[in-house]
Amino acid sequence: xxxxxxxxxxxxxxxxxxxxxxxxxxxxxxxxxxxxxxxxxxxxxxxxxxxxxxxxxxxxxxxxxxxxxxxxxxxxxxxxxxxxxxxxxxxxxxxxxxxxxxxxxxxxxxxxxxxxxxxxxxxxxxxxxxxxxxxxxxxxxxxxxxxxxxxxxxxxxxxxxxxxxxxxxxxxxxxxxxxxxxxxxxxxxx
Numbered sequence: 001x002x003x004x005x006x007x008x009x010x011x012x013x014x015x016x017x018x019x020x021x022x023x024x025x026x027x028x029x030x031x032x033x034x035x036x037x038x039x040x041x042x043x044x045x046x047x048x049x050x051x052x053x054x055x056x057x058x059x060x061x062x063x064x065x066x067x068x069x070x071x072x073x074x075x076x077x078x079x080x081x082x083x084x085x086x087x088x089x090x091x092x093x094x095x096x097x098x099x100x101x102x103x104x105x106x107x108x109x110x111x112x113x114x115x116x117x118x119x120x121x122x123x124x125x126x127x128x129x130x131x132x133x134x135x136x137x138x139x140x141x142x143x144x145x146x147x148x149x150x151x152x153x154x155x156x157x158x159x160x161x162x163x164x165x166x167x168x169x170x171x172x173x174x175x176x177x178x179x180x181x182x183x184x185x186x187x188x189x190x
Contacts, residue, residue, distance in 0.1 A: 001032065002032055002033070002034050003032060003033045003034070003075040003076065003181070003184050003185070003188070004033075004034050004035075004073065004074050004075050004076075005029065005033055005034065005035035005036075005074060005075065005076045005077065005078055005184070006035075006036070006038045006070055006071055006074040006076075006077045006078070007022050007025070007026060007035050007036060007037045007038065007077075007078045007079075007080065008037075008038055008040060008077060008078070008079050008080070008081075008092065008095060009022045009037055009040070009080050009081070010079065010080065010081030010082060010088055010089045010091065010092035010128070010132075011081070011082055011089060011091070012040075012041040012089075012091050016082070017082065017118060017120075017154050017155065017158065018080050018081055018082045018118060019037070019080075020158055020162035021080050021116060021118055021151065021154070021157075021158075022037060022078075022080040022116075023037075023162065024158075024162070024163065024164050024170075024173065025078060025080060025116060025173055025177060028170065028173055028174045028177055029177055029181070030177060030178055030181045032181075033177075033181055033184075035078065038067070038070050038071075040067070040091055040092070040094070040095040041091060042063055043061075043063050043064065043067060043091075043094055043095060043098055044061050044063060044064070045094060046094050046097040046098050046101075048101070050064060050101075051101040051102045051103075064098050067095070067098055067099065067107075068098070068099060068105075068107040069107075071099055071107035071108065071111065072107050074111065075112070075184050075187075075188060076111060076112040076113065076114070076180065076183070076184040076187075077108075077111055077112070077113050077114075078113070078114045078115075078116070078177075078180065079092070079113065079114070079115045079116070079132060080115075080116045080117075080118075081115070081116075081117050081118075081125065081128050081129070081132060082117070082118055082119060082125060082128065082154075083117065083118075083119045083123075083125040083126075083127055083128035084128070086127040086128075086131075087127060087128060087131045088128045088131050088132050088135070089128075092132070093135065096108075096132075096135045096136065100138075100139070106139060108136060108139040108141060109139050109140060109141075110139070110140050110141065110142075110187070111139070111141050112141065112142045112143075112180070112183045112184045112187045113136065113141045113142070113143055114143065114144060114176065114177070114180035114183075115129050115132055115133065115143070115148070115149070116149040116151065116173065116176070117129035117132075117149065117150055117151065118150070118151035118152070118154035118157075119150075119151075119152060119154060120153065120154055120155050121152065121153070122152045122153060123150065123152060124149075124150025124151050124152035124154075125150055125151070126150050129148065129150060142183050142186075142187055143183065144176065144179035144180045144182070144183050145179070147172075147176070149172070149173065149176050151169070157169055
């Protein structure tokens, strides 16, 4: 059985460190797991009028529907995000909000999730990860336990080809993904 993982990158820049880290994580997924990046850059800004039954004449954008259906078809979601102004980037918060509606069919509900955060500083995106967990906390999403993945000084972790430089980083991320995979498997059997 193949498990599908939607990867949400909290940066829109094609050459972003978050995207490079996500591509490394995809390559390190355990056997039986197929992961791919789900683009969020073209999602219109969230507006509740799109989902409000009282607001006739404001159709839900096709991009919202497609994004939500992709999440609901996945067995899990992996977020890879930088930290912007001590929190998550606006594009990622927008994606979280879009997946949180309509109230009767929330795409995030119960979906196993993992988070890899990074920053060019030493804290590794600690604030962004904690803010993302807070935003997702309402949706009963199972997460792997400790250790969490905060990749500090991320510019030094990747070579010119975008690959992890140190075997210790590879081992750490691989071990986290193995624990994430176990959460996905457990959720499928429950």
